[in-house]
Amino acid sequence: MAPWPQLLCLLGLLPGAAPAPAEPRAAGAQAWARPARELLAPAHFALEMYNRGRAPGLRAVLGAVRGRVSRAGQSSLYSLEATLEEPLCKDPTVCQLPVSKKTLLCSFEILDELGKRILLRRDCGPVDPKVTDDRDETLNSVLPLLNKNPLPQDFSVKMASIFKNFVTTYNRSYESEAEAQWRLSVFTRNMVRAQKIQALDRGTARYGVTKFSDLTEEEFHTIYLNPLLREGLGKKMHPAKPLDDPAPPEWDWRKEGAVTKVKDQGMCGSCWAFSVTGNVEGQWFLNQGTLLSLSEQELLDCDKVDKACMGGLPSNAYMAIQNLGGLETEDDYSYQGHVQSCSFSEEKAKVYINDSVELSRNEQKLAAWLAKRGPISVAINAFGMQFYRHGIAHPLRPLCSPWLIDHAVLVVGYGNRSSIPFWAIKNSWGADWGEEGYYYLHRGSGACGVNTMASSAVVE
Incomplete structure (x- = not known):
């Protein structure tokens, strides 16, 4: 039987499972050597998902890529970091200018099961345009920020707003401010977990906020x-x-x-x-x-x-x-x-x-x-x-x-x-x-x- 628990632990979907710790990163350009060939296909899949629905002139292109892969039986979990270059305008004469392109640093997670790929996570943020010509330097300059907070900067604010609506909808009350803060943290983790469950479901089910969303597993x-x-x-x-x-x-x-x-x-x-x-x-x-x-x-x-x-x-x-x-x-x-x-x-x-x-x-x-x-x-x-x-x-x-x-x-x-x-x-x-x-x-x-x-x- 395939060692599924290893992969599911990486996804944080087994009872009591915690997210896998990040691997130590090498310093300097060596950490951003040419990516292994096996990373390119999932990277292009992530790019395709990112560009879905965009007009041809507004699609991003792939820059540098690095990452790692974890395997369990016939399934693979790819954790990638990549730069994307995204045009800022539709006018072809203006868009030729160097400043007209925006460079993004993205973090992707792709699950490949028997050749079928699912994008589990996509977090992208802008990079200072002054370093867009040197891709290795671009990635290295913002990597500490990516490691520190892989979620969008406004994620906590959005979760606080959603949690406030949850408290009102289900008439929740907590004994202290400390407990309310704890329940907010539980709620936030649960929303991330619900998103992963959603990505892996093969039916039409939708997962999200319910009256149980402030309870730990x-x-x-x-x-x-x-x-x-x-x-x-x-x-x-x-x-x-x-x-x-x-x-x-x-x-x-x-x-x-x-x-x-x-x-x-x-x-x-x-x-x-x-x-x-x-x-x-x-x-x-x-x-x-x-x-x-x-x-x-x-x-x-x-x-x-x-x-x-x-x-x-x-x-x-x-x-x-x-x-x-x-x-x-x-x-x-x-x-x-x-x-x-x-x-x-x-x-x-x-x-x-x-x-x-x-x-x-x-x-x-x-x-x-x-x-x-x-x-x-x-x-x-x-x-x-x-x-x-x-x-x-x-x-x-x-x-x-x-x-x-x-x-x-x-x-x-x-x-x-x-x-x-x-x-x-x-x-x-x-x-x-x-x-x-x-x-x-x-x-x-x-x-x-x-x-x-x-x-x-x-x-x-």
């Missing part, structure tokens, strides 16, 4: 995700009986009235309970004709096998519902977002299940089952979801490993957008996240492990 994982899922040590379920019917081209149980409104688990790792109640709500509707919003709090309090806000497994939750004697409704047993003593009343139970089944890992069979039998409880790797805004997510497999599932959700439908197949997934982070509370994930590639832990209750 560790805080987000600890509060909202469910590490117990990847252990998979729950009750063993027998496989569902296969269906002979093929999957229709698209299906959406929301249109059929089998899905309740999006809920919010709050600051509690109770996604497993929401995934299961969502499934049972759909099963009850399909078999009994009534859609009821069921109690997740009952599972937090009364399922003694799972660990409430510390995580749980859908298979255990189904068993708890059977052992307890059913589920109460949300109105009778309301959600509190923290564990409390069990107050389940069998007399108040409105919904019952008879069994639970494990579903196929084949996504075509999953789609066929969903279209005929109802919404499905699944577990996924939540990579990138902290910053997901809308669109169909399709992260690189090494970034969103199917073996590292950590979030339980509910698949309610599937279809295509602009010929891209997707799963429509009901999340439990409120309607102010994602597409009105929903997440859209690429279908047919096993993206983020969506097919590794699919299950359903059985209502007869």
Whole structure:
């Protein structure tokens, strides 16, 4: 298997990964010797991206180049520094003058995966025109500034403005000025991370500011995700009986009235309970004709096998519902977002299940089952979801490993957008996240492990 973690650490996209430190730089002209041949192709690709949309007379040309390359399997990460010369005017007579050209010093990062290149970073700044004739001197004269602050000079000001809007939009308040400054620094790092996730996504998803943007990666994982899922040590379920019917081209149980409104688990790792109640709500509707919003709090309090806000497994939750004697409704047993003593009343139970089944890992069979039998409880790797805004997510497999599932959700439908197949997934982070509370994930590639832990209750 290719050593992906090395490359992903360089990109700062593995949990806890820090950006790779810059290599020591040699002094003098030797550091800017003729670039290795392998750097020229990515440098010209970066130039092409820089010139995209510019008229022929306004395109920059490439000057000196230097850099380094890091490899992992069949992928390469190029970190380049280059000068670009950019014309300042359209008049061909004036533009022949030496002062009519602007020299820029640029820093590029290019990811090459199996011959497909992606520009991850582009930072360019002007260079004093008096030294434009000596490219080596130009680069050496501004290199300390590039190393000191690789981000644009107004980046911090822009981030402060965006952070201020974030605080207002999501009604944030912090205990002290020091904490506010700390959260601003976290927010800034998260925006850089979201930009990298965006560059590497192969779908149509857009990543950026969300209500989780002031949380560190560790805080987000600890509060909202469910590490117990990847252990998979729950009750063993027998496989569902296969269906002979093929999957229709698209299906959406929301249109059929089998899905309740999006809920919010709050600051509690109770996604497993929401995934299961969502499934049972759909099963009850399909078999009994009534859609009821069921109690997740009952599972937090009364399922003694799972660990409430510390995580749980859908298979255990189904068993708890059977052992307890059913589920109460949300109105009778309301959600509190923290564990409390069990107050389940069998007399108040409105919904019952008879069994639970494990579903196929084949996504075509999953789609066929969903279209005929109802919404499905699944577990996924939540990579990138902290910053997901809308669109169909399709992260690189090494970034969103199917073996590292950590979030339980509910698949309610599937279809295509602009010929891209997707799963429509009901999340439990409120309607102010994602597409009105929903997440859209690429279908047919096993993206983020969506097919590794699919299950359903059985209502007869």
